Amino acid sequence: MLAFIWAEDQQHLIGNQGQLPWHLPADLRHFQQLTVGQTIIMGRKTYDSFPNGPLPRRQNWVLTTQSAANFPMEVRIFNDVQQIRAAIATAPEQNYFIIGGGSLFEAFAAEVDVLYQTAIKATYQGDVYFPELAWSAFELVHLQIHPATAETPKFSFNEYRRRSNAD
Template sequence: MLSYIWAEDQNGLIGNHGQLPWHLPTEMKHFTELTTGHTIIMGRKTFQSFPKGPLPNRTNVILTHRPASEFPQGVQVVDQPAMIHELVRDAPDELFFVIGGVSLFEEFADSVDILYQTKIAHLYQGDLYMSALPWHEFALVSQKKVPASSNTPALTFNQFQRI
């Protein structure tokens, strides 16, 4: 199954000059718990935003036109969206997570099955917003609210399933 996972502020902001606009350990823990043991799919710029290279305990797949030799061992490089569709089709019981960037969210919007959205009850500065999704094709199946603390805004973890 193909899924998306992302966090956004109150205005749908998801990035700032190639980085997350926030440092929220609770949100990162949620991301890690959901994606560990699964395949994460990203574009080149998203991969390059990781300071320590491939995320551990996950299969890292990068969709790019750049040659595989530009990337470290331990990542799988594909150059066509059809190759992602093949990976998903060949492992129907596996959960695949598209983690960004925006062009990948746009590319697979018609075939994504599950949306894992974190809403952050705060406004941040940045330059990259989540792409429009066909929300009318999804239903909310779970929601967990985490109240604000002294140094963290309130978070809402939403899971949507394609109807």
């Protein structure tokens, strides 16, 4: 299964200068619950946003033009999207989560099976937006709403599945 997992504000913002523009502990827990034990795929800028290096208890795959020598041994490096596609094809029964950035979401938009979106009911400042997606190809299968608190705005966890070709 190939999935996208991301959080976005009402303007589809997903990042600001290499960081998340918000702090939502429940979203971080949700991300961890879904991705621990799985393969996460990201671009180099997303990888660089992790202050402690690779995320633990996950296979970290990074798309970059940099040398593998610039990364810890446990990080698998890919130099182009086709290499990632080929690696996924060797074990299609596994779960793969694309976690950013925008160019990876764009590259795999036609192939993604599941979308795990955190929709934040607020607007932030930033410089990276989630790309256009053919939303009509997906159906909402799970919705979990989190009301606003003194510390966080209202947000929801939305899970979408690609519609079958028979639809």
